[in-house]
Amino acid sequence: MKKTVVLLMVLTLTLALAACGQNNKGNNSGNAAPGSSEASESPASELKGSLLATGSSALQPLVDQVSKKFMDTNKGVSIQVQAGGSGQGLTQVSEGQSDIGNSDVFAEEKLDADKAAELIDHQVAVVGMAAVVNPNVAVDNLTKQQLVDIFTGKVTNWKDVGGNDQKIQIINRPSSSGTRATFEKYALGQKTEDPKGSIQEDSSGTVRKLVGETPGAIGYLALSYLNESVKTVKYEGVEATVDNIVSGTYPVWAYEHMYTKGEPNEVAKAFLDYMLSDEVQNSDVVELDYIPANQMQIKRDAQGNITK
The missing domain is CATH 3.40.190.10 (Periplasmic binding protein-like II)
Structure with a gap:
């Protein structure tokens, strides 16, 4: 009789301990140790999308080189760069056929005033x-x-x-x-x-x-x-x-423009910001024989007027 009572007590205690273990596991499911797979936070959203930049062949070497570097660090982004001339680039971005229109001239020199007014100028070099x-x-x-x-x-x-x-x-x-x-x-x-x-x-x-x-x-x-x-x-x-x-001693030069129709989308803005970053301006721009626009001692407007 005593043996039976002892066995029942041991069985009861075992079941109670097992139940406790299950409860503790459930309560701790949201508090895993740092570094565990359960504790890791979801990564920030990766930049994704595609861009088409068309136009100036004079600007193409720079945009080509910088776009490759940008895609190396943004694997979810695809950028295509095509030449064809500034006029073509401006027309295509104005008509929504490309995301960026590369140009050696101001938009108003190639487009009607109303179409040029829809574009935003991003001057990336000289x-x-x-x-x-x-x-x-x-x-x-x-x-x-x-x-x-x-x-x-x-x-x-x-x-x-x-x-x-x-x-x-x-x-x-x-x-x-x-x-x-x-x-x-x-x-x-x-x-x-x-x-x-x-x-x-x-x-x-x-x-x-x-x-x-x-x-x-x-x-x-x-x-x-x-x-x-x-x-x-x-x-x-x-x-x-x-x-x-x-x-200003040598007069034959132009700003290099990258136009967008209205404000650029997220991917285009990130790429344009990178084009204007110190990393690109002080390395790629200089390496490829362009000039950072902020180094110019003179400025020009669309009519060619010089200002200091």
């Missing part, structure tokens, strides 16, 4: 532009008037501007090009028609290739495209250098 010739052309300097005479077809032989007896071959950009608009505005002081026999190319890279390979060729490029395959020509005796552009 770029210089220079006349370039085939390395075998025996000319190192051209005046404004000499350039006008060449690009209007009045002068067709290098001997007439101090070079050898050789035909001049113009490699031009299309009318939609911001590089052309900048070169015409600040180097020539006028718009021009394509002379007979001139070659027109959409891409700055193709212009560089053709100028480098074509005897007697002349074109113009952003400083970001210059290399040993072409020869840079001085303008009115002044070299196209960063120091000369910053001081």
Whole structure:
């Protein structure tokens, strides 16, 4: 009888302890130890989305390089960068066909006033532009008037501007090009028609290739495209250098704009903020021969007026 009573007491105690254990487990389910899978908080929402940036081929090298760095640290973001000219970039962003319109010119120079007013300007850098010739052309300097005479077809032989007896071959950009608009505005002081026999190319890279390979060729490029395959020509005796552009001594330069239609969405804003960050401005911008806009000692408005 005593044995039976003892067994019943032991069984009762065991069941009670088991019930306690279950209750404690349930009560502690929300208080797991730090570092356990139960204690870990859900991660912050990752930036996700896609962007299409189109337009200026002069700005393309910078946007290409920076977009790759941005995607490396934002795996959920996809950015496509396409050239085609500033006019195309501005038109496409205005019509909602792209998220960002890259341009070497102010929007009001290419779009109707009402359409330009819908766009927000994000100036990310300054770029210089220079006349370039085939390395075998025996000319190192051209005046404004000499350039006008060449690009209007009045002068067709290098001997007439101090070079050898050789035909001049113009490699031009299309009318939609911001590089052309900048070169015409600040180097020539006028718009021009394509002379007979001139070659027109959409891409700055193709212009560089053709100028480098074509005897007697002349074109113009952003400083970001210059290399040993072409020869840079001085303008009115002044070299196209960063120091000369910053001081205002060399006049052929433009702001690099990245336009959005209205306020940018979350992904576009993050990318544009990154473009303007010290990390990009002090490394990528300088490395690729652009100029941080805040280094300029002068400023320009859309009409080309200079302010200090």
